[in-house]
Amino acid sequence: MNLNYAITRLLRGETDLFASVTLNKLFGKKVLFVEKPHETKDWVKVYAKNHNVKRMYLISPLNYREFGSEKKTFTDAIGELCFFAKEQYIEVIPHLHLPKKFIQIKNLKVDKRTFIAIKKTKEFFSSYLGKPITKFSFGFWRVTHRNKHLQKAVTVLGMNLTKREFHVYDWWYYFTAKTA
Ligand SMILES: [Zn+2]
Numbered sequence: 001m002n003l004n005y006a007i008t009r010l011l012r013g014e015t016d017l018f019a020s021v022t023l024n025k026l027f028g029k030k031v032l033f034v035e036k037p038h039e040t041k042d043w044v045k046v047y048a049k050n051h052n053v054k055r056m057y058l059i060s061p062l063n064y065r066e067f068g069s070e071k072k073t074f075t076d077a078i079g080e081l082c083f084f085a086k087e088q089y090i091e092v093i094p095h096l097h098l099p100k101k102f103i104q105i106k107n108l109k110v111d112k113r114t115f116i117a118i119k120k121t122k123e124f125f126s127s128y129l130g131k132p133i134t135k136f137s138f139g140f141w142r143v144t145h146r147n148k149h150l151q152k153a154v155t156v157l158g159m160n161l162t163k164r165e166f167h168v169y170d171w172w173y174y175f176t177a178k179t180a
Contacts, residue, residue, distance in 0.1 A: 021172070028166030033057045033095065037077035038069040040170040045084055047173075056085050057137055057167065060096040060121040082128035093162055094125045097139035102147065110149045118153055137162045 003026065006019040029051045034044055037059065047053065058081060059067065064074035085092045096118060102108050110118075118136070126133045136159045138144035145161060154161050 024166050024168055025172075026166075028168050030054045031057070031165055031167040032170065033167050034081060034170045035059045035063075035095070036067050036069075036171045037081055038067070038073045040173055041077045041081055043173050044081060044170055047170075048084070048088060048090060053088075053090055055091045055093065056081070057093045057095040058082070058085075058125070060094060060117070061124055062117055062121060063097045066097055078124075079128050082125065086129055092125060092129055093135045093137050094121050094133060095137045095139065096121050098144060098150075102138075102150070103140045103143050106143070107147050107149065110153045115153050119157055122157055122159065132158070134159050135162050136160070 003022065006022040009016055009019040030053050032044065032048065032053050032055070034040065034056060037044070044056075048056070058078055061071070061075040061078050064071050067074070069077075082092060084090075098114060098117075102114075122133045122136065136154050136157075138150060138161070141164050144150055145164070151161055
């Protein structure tokens, strides 16, 4: 692992996977993205305690298909992690992956279905965490974060989009299980 190389690539705008993973692992240890909760929830709990995780971005139950799970298994795992996070005073931010059209089309308008998906996600986390949700995050950040319609939908629902920060993914665990 060569940090100079990773930073140089990033500064030149030649972001590659290697540079990105290296920097995120160095600076994002305390911020965990959980996208495969049905497979990683036990690992997540150990990791969170060992690395003093302060913030957890938790995938929406609505994304179960994308991550190869069944609805109930996926939802139960997310619910379990909500309770864990609450117990450990870890901040939870809902994370929703949108249909591919939001990546393909710049500044795409928010259809009713998407709006409802954001609303349902918010309500799910609010009921499991027992408090109002004020922050939200979408997948495919580079495109979705700049979409004004998405920003507005989130604002209308009383939330703000979070800023991008260094983070690690739960599914990296498959590649780093021995060293994590
Ligand atoms: Zn994501």
